[in-house]
Amino acid sequence: MNAPSKPNDWSAYPDAKGRFGDYGGLYVAETLMPLVLELDRAYTEAKNDPSFQSELKGYLTHYVGRPSPLYFAERLSRHLGGAKIYFKREELNHTGAHKINNCMGQILLAQRMGKTRIIAETGAGQHGVASATVTARFGLPCVVYMGAVDVARQKPNVFRMNLLGAEVRPVTSGAATLKDAMNEAMRDWVTNVDDTYYMIGTAAGPHPYPAMVRDFQAVIGTETREQIQEMEGRLPDAVVACVGGGSNAIGMFHPFLADESVKIYGVEASGHGLETDKHAASLTGGRPGVLHGNKTYLLQDEDGQILDAHSISAGLDYPGIGPEHSFLHDIGRAQYLTCTDDEALKAFQLCAELEGIIPALESAHAIAKLPQLAREIGEGGVIVLCLSGRGDKDIFTVADALGRTI
Amino acid sequence: MTKDRIDRRFAALKAEGRAAFVAYVMAGDPDAATALEIVRGLPAAGADIIELGFPFSDPMAEGPTIQRASQRALARKMTLNGTLDIVRAFREGDQDTPVILMGYLNPLVNRGFETFAKQAHDAGVDGLIVVDCPPEEADPLSDALEAEGLALIRLASPTTDDKRLPAVIRRTSGFVYYVSVAGVTGVKSADAADVAPAVERLRKASGLPVAVGFGIRTPEQAAAVARVADAAVVGSALVDEIESAAKLNENVTEKVLLKASELAKAVRSARVGTK
Structure with missing residues (x-):
């Protein structure tokens, strides 16, 4: 792939034709x-x-309840033993998600x-x-x-x-x-x-x-920038979010794109594993194509038929991804990791037990990558995770997966 | 050859003073062999132009009938190559009837436009209709098809206003396809009274024949459209015949060709005495 060099004016995307590099557009x-x-x-x-x-x-102020808090997840940070972890609490919005x-x-x-x-x-x-x-x-x-x-x-x-x-x-x-x-x-x-x-x-x-x-969701990253500077006196070393279509992620990422010191991580759902045909990792396991009005990475077979995605999380169960993520992936401004159903389930429980917060299964995919990221960024570092939704809706799915009855 | 075949066909029909009957069926529906048999039988049943659908997993502009046809074809492992094989086999016995492939962009993106255009030309395809490729995104595909002499047939719809028309007809060739209703295939019915002025406007702007489709199910509707347009396209009504005949274990080819001949007759007699 012929990757373009990193742009320095992020507001130039999309261009007049609705393109983020090769991706996006108007296919209807x-x-x-x-x-x-x-x-x-x-x-x-x-x-x-x-x-x-x-x-x-x-x-947004009086009905949704913004700004959403930025919360220092102290016990989780201590448990993981590396960088300080902050949660951007989108799950506290009215209706429980971003x-x-x-x-x-x-x-x-x-x-x-x-x-x-x-x-x-x-x-x-x-x-x-x-x-x-x-x-x-x-x-x-x-x-x-x-x-x-x-x-x-x-x-x-x-x-x-x-x-x-x-x-x-x-x-x-x-x-x-x-x-x-x-x-x-x-x-x-x-x-x-x-x-x-x-x-x-x-x-x-x-x-x-x-x-x-993206613009409507960018309130997430914009608030985070202000809040973290107030709380830590500086920008974070990394921001991380789960990616299905990718709206909470791009909302968190976009206001940080120009800050080269801030590492950006998206987490795709790898379901039963990337080696199986039951996953939803379009960037990691797919290739570019056209679906639902835009050109972007898609899960597809050798004849260009779209494959069914799989994730334990219904919100990540989609064979495509927003075109701006495809662009950020190609130029390397953001890195995209993957998380299996099992890893997400463990993270779901860990977050509930250590922080008293039941996260959405979607958000649990991002939480599952914190041990690795906290270690990599290391002590003295700061990571902000977008806790995109609350997990009340998922308790039946989780109980089922854990073999328990409610 | 190629798009010349379309031009020649419309010129001949103009001389006859009648509209074309365009029949749509899906490659691989109900299976590859039967689909080929149907396509081979269509010209004798009165189809002047054949539109052959290539299946896609997510046919966003189709109503339930063609969605199911797509699923049947994919369940029988129909592919882009399989679709081209049908055209190639058809061409062995018919050098005159234009064949237009109709479908969605992703299988073509996946193949690569240049590769696909060469393969389609070699198989004997004359043109393409790509539902989710509006003129704003069409240049790369147009370049590849034009290099092989294939037409990219443009779609116009009731929402295409005067401001937009020049963009829609730019680089179009063969004919213009007027989607006569705002909606998916095979659900709403076209109203010939609304269709007439739209066809006239498109003809004038493009200088090309205008085919009308998306809302024609019966011989009466086909005749009404054939009186005002250069071609009447019927898809879902034929695909319904395939589905019901297959379900009832009847002879699928026979049933669908019978339906096609009824529609063709209506189109052919539409302008008798009105010329």
Whole structure:
């Protein structure tokens, strides 16, 4: 691969064509093209409108509960015996994950564009819940597409969405998980072009979604920068986050891209192991292709058919990844590690026992890499981990995996 | 040859004063051998142009019918090479009927555009329709196809406004495909009254024949479209025949070709007395 040299102006990405180097772009059916181009115009306008930004900030403060705390995980740090570990507590947001940061931005944009119906896809259900929450708050109807397999393994979140007034449509095509839910949401969008806004939950999809979702999630990294300087008087040596589509990760990473001293680590889900066909590590185990509106690393077979991903965590169970991660991977600005189901389960329990925090299984993938990173960075060093979500939704899955009954 | 075959076919039909009937089936549905048999039978059943789908795991613009066809084909291990094999075998007996491949971009990205274009040309393919490759992203694929004389057929839709039209028809050749409804394949019905002005606009802007598809299921609908457009495309209605015949253990080829001939007849007689 012909890697470009590291850019020094990170705000130059994506370019006017929605590209991060080779990745990103606008690969949608002609019927949707005018819609994504209009979205790009509307978002650019909103982004530069101080009244939009101050309205968003108001809701993030009073409704979402921002800023989220930066917490020194003292016992975990001592247990691991290396660098100091901080958690960026996104799990304390309203609805229990980082997803609401993006949904709040997009619902305000949808309203500004005069859209009257919201659709969304969801894997673990966290983005579905966040979408159902903001549509309830602003009084818009919401349809959430969710793979039938995920509907079964994330029942509490399905019930939450229903309580919030959203209609959850189970998707049975393909492997009946996140990628199939996304296909079905795109089919709905192309059928209802006049009134419908598609609220994509991760930093992927056709331009401007990868950039827009990143911008809405960048509040994570922006707050972290300020908080860590207050608490430690300096920038961290490393930031780490789990990566499925990669929205919490890019939100944490982006404000640190220009700080060359800050190492950046993403953690992909390697399921039963990279040597098996049951994993979700698109960067480590895939290659570039085109799916869901963007060019990015994908799990695919030798004929270019997309493979079903596997992870114990429904939120990481996706065969692609946001295009900006593909770019950061190729140029080497971020390093991407992998974590198996078993490692994530152990980290899940360790975090609960040592810190009194039950993390989402997604976030547990990042936690699982802390022993290695704390050792590498070493004593006197500082690592910030994005604790992207809370694990209440996962207790049934975890009990099952541990052979216990609830 | 290649896109010349498309041009020649439309020129001949223009002289006859009628629209083309374009039949879509999926490579490998219900299996490779039967799909070849169907494709070989289509010209005699009245198909003027054949659109052959190559399966993709995530067909985002398809309704349930063609989604299932894709899954059946993939379950029978149909591949891009397998699709080209069908075209090659068809070409042994037919040098005149244009064959357009229709599908999604990733299998082509995976193969490499230049390699694919050469292989497609050698197999006897005349053009490509790639649903998730809008003009903004099409240049690399257009370069590769044009070098082999293959057409990249562009799609226009009810949401394609005047501002966007020049971008859509830039570098297009063969014909323009008008997606007559905002939606997925085989679900909504096209309204001929809405279609007529859209076709006229596209014809004028592109100087090319305009084919209409996505919402045509019955001979009546096909005839109504054939009165105003240069071609009527039917896909899901044919694929439904394949599915139901296979389910009932009937002769799949016979059933689908019978359906094709009904549709072809409707298209051929649509303009009688109106010319």
